[in-house]
Amino acid sequence: MRYQRNWVLAAYRADHQNKRDPSAQTLEDFDALLADLYDDELTKQAGTITLDKFKRSILAYFASRSEATNPATQVKHAYEFFRNTSPTP
Numbered sequence: 001m002r003y004q005r006n007w008v009l010a011a012y013r014a015d016h017q018n019k020r021d022p023s024a025q026t027l028e029d030f031d032a033l034l035a036d037l038y039d040d041e042l043t044k045q046a047g048t049i050t051l052d053k054f055k056r057s058i059l060a061y062f063a064s065r066s067e068a069t070n071p072a073t074q075v076k077h078a079y080e081f082f083r084n085t086s087p088t089p
Contacts, residue, residue: 001028002035007057011064034060041075049082058082 001008008031012022015030022030038060042051049055062078063071 001031002039003031003057003060004053007061008034011061014065034064037071038063038075041072045072045075045079047079049079055082 005027008027011034012019012027012030016022039056042056042059042063051059059075059078059082062081063074066074066077068074068077
């Protein structure tokens with residue numbers, strides 16, 4: 001998986017509240033979908049943030065929860081939240 005499993009599970013659960021038994025393949029596919037949507041923008045907008053697997057995972061989760069309608073803005077919102085709360089206030 002591209003992202004940490006716990007963050008993929010959290011994003012999947014938030015998007016599929018009524019599906020309680022996803023297969024391993026379903027989760028792999030969802031992980032790939034998140035990567036397709038957000039990885040390029042995460043890299044472009046990283047600035048001074050070094051993207052390890054944890055940071056990439058949490059930022060993809062934050063982006064997936066944004067109310068924005070396009071990936072660039074979703075990632076922008078994710079980075080704003082991340083920068084404003086790291087280290088945890």
